Amino acid sequence: MKITRVEALPLDLRMKEPFVIANVVMEAMQFVMVRIETDEGIVGWGEAIPAWEVTGETRQSVMACVRLFVDAGLVEYSLLGKEIGSLEAVRAVMDVLEPKEDLRLVYGNPSAIAAIEQAMLDALAKKLGLPLYRILGGENQGIEFTKTLSIHSVEETVERAAEGIAEGFRIMRLKVGRPGSGGLPGYQRDIGAVLEVRRLIEGLHKDVLLIADANQGFRTVDNAVAFCKAVEGKLDWLESPTVAGDLHAFSKIKAKTGVPLMADEAVHGYDSARTLLELGGIDYINVKLMKTGGALRAIDLIDLAAGYGVKCQIGSMIESSYGAAMGMVAALARPGVISTDLNAYDLIEGNYARGPEIRGKLLYLGDEPGCGASFDPRQLETLIPKI
Numbered sequence: 001m002k003i004t005r006v007e008a009l010p011l012d013l014r015m016k017e018p019f020v021i022a023n024v025v026m027e028a029m030q031f032v033m034v035r036i037e038t039d040e041g042i043v044g045w046g047e048a049i050p051a052w053e054v055t056g057e058t059r060q061s062v063m064a065c066v067r068l069f070v071d072a073g074l075v076e077y078s079l080l081g082k083e084i085g086s087l088e089a090v091r092a093v094m095d096v097l098e099p100k101e102d103l104r105l106v107y108g109n110p111s112a113i114a115a116i117e118q119a120m121l122d123a124l125a126k127k128l129g130l131p132l133y134r135i136l137g138g139e140n141q142g143i144e145f146t147k148t149l150s151i152h153s154v155e156e157t158v159e160r161a162a163e164g165i166a167e168g169f170r171i172m173r174l175k176v177g178r179p180g181s182g183g184l185p186g187y188q189r190d191i192g193a194v195l196e197v198r199r200l201i202e203g204l205h206k207d208v209l210l211i212a213d214a215n216q217g218f219r220t221v222d223n224a225v226a227f228c229k230a231v232e233g234k235l236d237w238l239e240s241p242t243v244a245g246d247l248h249a250f251s252k253i254k255a256k257t258g259v260p261l262m263a264d265e266a267v268h269g270y271d272s273a274r275t276l277l278e279l280g281g282i283d284y285i286n287v288k289l290m291k292t293g294g295a296l297r298a299i300d301l302i303d304l305a306a307g308y309g310v311k312c313q314i315g316s317m318i319e320s321s322y323g324a325a326m327g328m329v330a331a332l333a334r335p336g337v338i339s340t341d342l343n344a345y346d347l348i349e350g351n352y353a354r355g356p357e358i359r360g361k362l363l364y365l366g367d368e369p370g371c372g373a374s375f376d377p378r379q380l381e382t383l384i385p386k387i
């Protein structure tokens with residue numbers, strides 16, 4: 001099966017309510033759907049959610065990158081005519097688009113590459129008549145999922161956490177790291193939110209993990225250490241405390257506090273994960289397909305981290321149900337992942353796809369042939385930006 005046509009469609013997704021994290025308030029997301037057509041008439045789709053604050057990509061750059069991979073005149077390589085009729089064939093294409101420890105044709109652009117990979121794997125799974133998770137060796141067991149709360153006042157955070165626990169969530173993730181939020185100076189809101197939600201969990205005698213994600217917002221090692229000392233013993237882990245470029249910060253914080261640390265923005269993909277794992281100081285990595293350039297490299301990264309005794313979470317960039325399905329595929333391929341944050345599609349108004357579904361208290365993928373999610377392409381017409 002060969003690729004005969006590649007298209008990229010620019011689209012908009014609106015959030016149900018503004019999502020507040022340390023460095024940005026998100027009200028809508030500009031994203032791109034990649035459509036791959038093959039000589040067997042099979043069509044595969046892939047979703048790119050570019051996050052300029054993490055990977056430096058925008059909708060325009062994703063469009064340009066996809067175009068580059070089609071135009072053989074611009075790079076030595078074009079997707080057109082490439083064989084993708086087996087997992088080995090798709091892996092061979094990905095070794096060029098997103099190489100591991102090797103020369104690259106294009107630097108960065110991981111969400112564009114992730115969308116191309118999803119479209120190729122979706123087409124492959126449809127050709128083989130199988131759900132993709134099975135092709136990658138996974139079982140369709142349900143997985144735990146996370147309740148992520150954006151930054152609100154301490155009172156509202158506790159209220160929303162109580163609602164989440166009552167709904168059955170067992171992993172509570174608080175966004176922190178916005179100075180002065182909630183009308184309090186510095187990071188006092190964050191410390192209050194963690195202590196109060198921990199008190200709530202203890203009062204309910206529930207087995208709930210409590211996690212804080214600073215999205216780099218504490219900026220410096222000193223700020224992060226001060227926060228950690230105030231919440232010592234109350235947090236299961238702290239994610240991305242300091243600016244992503246300071247790879248030495250994790251080991252410096254670790255030397256002074258006992259709070260386990262997770263790297264997110266500091267890990268851009270397989271190669272950068274290797275650098276950070278060598279430097280040490282991290283307990284966990286938040287693996288996102290929009291950073292790794294897709295599911296195959298995400299799985300490679302999880303295996304690499306395991307060799308250093310570091311466990312991974314599969315996270316997301318607020319993807320729709322369609323994009324979230326690929327995170328599920330990676331999580332199902334490696335059941336040892338410590339948690340997932342793939343239900344962020346819940347925050348989106350007009351989520352256009354059907355994908356992972358909650359049954360009981362766990363998240364499951366569908367069993368139909370393809371990547372694990374589907375949608376009516378006419379739905380996309382409602383998401384075309386009105387400029």
Ligand SMILES: [Mg+2]
Nearest residue numbers: 213239240264
């Ligand atoms: Mg994070």
